[in-house]
Amino acid sequence: MIHQYKLNGYNIVLDVYSGSVHAVDDLAYDVIAMYKNATKEQIIDEMLSKYADNPEITKEEISDCIDDVKELEEQGKLFTDDKYENLAFDFKKRNTVIKALCLHIAHTCNLNCEYCFASQGKYHGERALMSFEVGKRAIDFLIENSGSRVNLEVDFFGGEPLMNFDVVKQIVAYARSIEKEHNKNFRFTLTTNGMLVDDDVIEFANKECHNVVLSLDGRKEVHDHLRKTVNGKGSYDIIVPKFQEFVKKRGNKGYYVRGTYTHNNTDFTNDIFHMADLGFTELSMEPVVCAPDDPYALTYDDLPVLFEQYEILAKEMLKREKEGRPLTFYHYMIDLTGGPCIYKRISGCGSGTEYMAVTPWGDLYPCHQFVGDERYKLGDIFNGVSNTKIQDEFKLCNAYARPDCKDCWARLYCSGGCAANAYHATGSITGIYEYGCELFRKRMECAIMMKVAEAEE
Numbered sequence: 001m002i003h004q005y006k007l008n009g010y011n012i013v014l015d016v017y018s019g020s021v022h023a024v025d026d027l028a029y030d031v032i033a034m035y036k037n038a039t040k041e042q043i044i045d046e047m048l049s050k051y052a053d054n055p056e057i058t059k060e061e062i063s064d065c066i067d068d069v070k071e072l073e074e075q076g077k078l079f080t081d082d083k084y085e086n087l088a089f090d091f092k093k094r095n096t097v098i099k100a101l102c103l104h105i106a107h108t109c110n111l112n113c114e115y116c117f118a119s120q121g122k123y124h125g126e127r128a129l130m131s132f133e134v135g136k137r138a139i140d141f142l143i144e145n146s147g148s149r150v151n152l153e154v155d156f157f158g159g160e161p162l163m164n165f166d167v168v169k170q171i172v173a174y175a176r177s178i179e180k181e182h183n184k185n186f187r188f189t190l191t192t193n194g195m196l197v198d199d200d201v202i203e204f205a206n207k208e209c210h211n212v213v214l215s216l217d218g219r220k221e222v223h224d225h226l227r228k229t230v231n232g233k234g235s236y237d238i239i240v241p242k243f244q245e246f247v248k249k250r251g252n253k254g255y256y257v258r259g260t261y262t263h264n265n266t267d268f269t270n271d272i273f274h275m276a277d278l279g280f281t282e283l284s285m286e287p288v289v290c291a292p293d294d295p296y297a298l299t300y301d302d303l304p305v306l307f308e309q310y311e312i313l314a315k316e317m318l319k320r321e322k323e324g325r326p327l328t329f330y331h332y333m334i335d336l337t338g339g340p341c342i343y344k345r346i347s348g349c350g351s352g353t354e355y356m357a358v359t360p361w362g363d364l365y366p367c368h369q370f371v372g373d374e375r376y377k378l379g380d381i382f383n384g385v386s387n388t389k390i391q392d393e394f395k396l397c398n399a400y401a402r403p404d405c406k407d408c409w410a411r412l413y414c415s416g417g418c419a420a421n422a423y424h425a426t427g428s429i430t431g432i433y434e435y436g437c438e439l440f441r442k443r444m445e446c447a448i449m450m451k452v453a454e455a456e457e
Contacts, residue, residue: 002079003409004033007449008315014448016409017084020077023130023452027057031065031071035077040066084342084412085400096395097147099350101138102368105130105168106159110195111235114228115260115288115296128360129164135171138358141381143182155189157357157368162196162275189213191258193227194239194246202246211254212414214243218259218271218285225264226296244279256330258284262296266305269313271349276320276327284330287439290420298435307442314446318453332447334413348415352378352394365428366394369420394419397429404432410441 001016011029013022024032027047034043044062051057072078088235109128146152154175156168168190175186176192187210192201194214205212214240224234247255257280266287275283287306290297298306317327339345349355352366360370362381370376379386399405399416403445417440421433 001082001407001409003083004029007311008318008453010449010452012445012449012452013078014409015078016081016412017082018076018080019336019339020080021448021452022072022078023456026061027051028065028069028317031062032069032078035069039153040236048261053074056212059187071140084346096350096353097149097358098142098145098354099149100153100155100355101142102157102355102367103130103135103138103171104158104357104359105135105161105171106164107360108163109158109160109193110163110230111160111193111227111276112230112232112303115226115262115290117296130167130358130360132167132174132419134358134362135167137362138381139171139175139178139186139347141384143178143184145384146184150183150187153187153188153189155191157191159193160193161190163200164236165196165201169204174367176208187211191215193235194242195229195235197242197246201446202249206250206253208420208452209253211256212250213284214239214246214255214257214279214280215255216240216243216259216275217261218265218268222265222271223259226260240278241333247280254282256282256284258286258330260286260288262288263298263302266298266302267309268306269309269316272313272327272329273316281313281326282328287436289424289433290434300435303435303438306439309441310442310446312452318450319449321454321455322457331443332378332450333443334447334451336448336451345412345415349418351419352391352397366390366449367420369418369424393429401430402432403430404434408441410437410444413444414440 003014003016005012011024011026013024013029013032015022030047030050031043034046038046040063043066044059047057047062048059069078106129108129142152142154161168172188188208189211190205190209191213192215194216195257196353215227218225220236222233223236227235229235243257257275259271259275261271265271272283272285287298288296313329314332317329317332320327347365355367356378357365357368358364358381359369364378364380364385365371365373365376368380376390377387378391397416397419399411399414402416402422405411405416415438417432420428421436422431423429425431425433
């Protein structure tokens with residue numbers, strides 16, 4: 001399978017199963033498009049007709065181009081066969097270990113964001129804070145179920161985790177006190193809305209957290225429209241100075257300023273550039289996922305605008321890179337030479353198998369987006385995984401388990417997409433969230449184009 005597209009002056013041909021990317025001239029682009037469905041003579045006749053006004057395009061030139069394409073095919077760089085499908089369904093036999101937990105340290109929040117999938121932190125249930133005892137047991141559970149894996153990850157999530165900051169600190173101290181004796185190395189992440197960020201939080205996070213995610217939706221009017229305090233006031237003026245101080249003191253440690261765009265700001269690149277102007281260089285902007293009848297839900301009429309926005313962003317990032325003021329955009333981070341192994345590219349994030357969410361009470365779910373749905377409760381940290389039927393479903397949830405992915409050129413980049421989004425869109429984790437697929441493919445086209453441009457430089 002190949003995928004061909006034109007973007008930013010480049011003719012790009014992606015060979016899906018080898019991962020080869022070719023930037024070609026117009027003639028080669030057209031020859032490749034015909035190569036599998038026409039004879040050499042037919043291709044030559046068609047090209048001579050199409051390029052009749054170009055004296056440089058001769059029969060010999062076209063013939064040589066066809067031979068070059070054939071050579072690339074023989075080298076396994078074009079029109080390669082799918083060698084991976086039979087690997088996908090061996091996944092159920094594999095012995096998975098748990099490598100990461102998302103600790104729902106606080107099922108409560110001090111903001112009242114309208115688009116919050118977690119119902120303002122309550123996850124459609126009661127407000128609650130995780131106790132140290134539950135957090136301690138979660139660390140022990142992760143160690144016990146991680147096999148020989150050394151590097152383990154723990155995400156502090158909510159709601160708003162800083163509403164239970166003392167327990168966060170206690171859990172980290174406990175993990176640090178036992179990691180060496182178990183030959184483990186814990187990496188912690190923290191996601192925060194910023195309202196409770198202070199010097200103590202900054203000092204702790206910059207010492208202990210491998211990454212922090214700072215929630216900001218961009219321009220003041222955009223952010224304040226949906227990310228309000230419990231009193232109905234916007235939170236932008238409160239959190240921006242805190243985030244600027246946080247990042248200033250963070251040095252070269254990882255962080256992301258993460259926003260959500262909606263139907264209200266389909267010109268979201270202006271929000272990204274605004275955040276860059278505030279001094280933030282590590283950025284992520286996610287499309288909202290919500291009920292179609294919500295007033296801020298993205299529509300199919302928005303897609304052409306959003307596609308254009310992603311292209312604007314890619315071109316501007318290339319420009320800023322040349323000017324010495326680079327930006328990192330999460331969805332454009334792609335490694336075309338040494339990326340994830342094929343098993344990872346097929347299986348995806350590992351939710352429900354390698355990665356699980358833990359509620360304040362210690363219940364286990366495949367990820368944070370399933371929390372509160374009793375059908376997807378896997379078990380708990382005290383007794384382990386008891387709902388093995390659901391876990392087996394997630395083991396088999398991969399790029400080849402979704403019928404709608406069969407002819408999609410991007411499936412080895414998205415691994416079939418988010419199981420939670422598919423479930424909420426179709427009622428099945430092996431369905432697809434079609435709108436998200438449209439956006440993902442466009443982001444991949446932009447990310448690959450940027451790699452082509454960087455290679456040409």
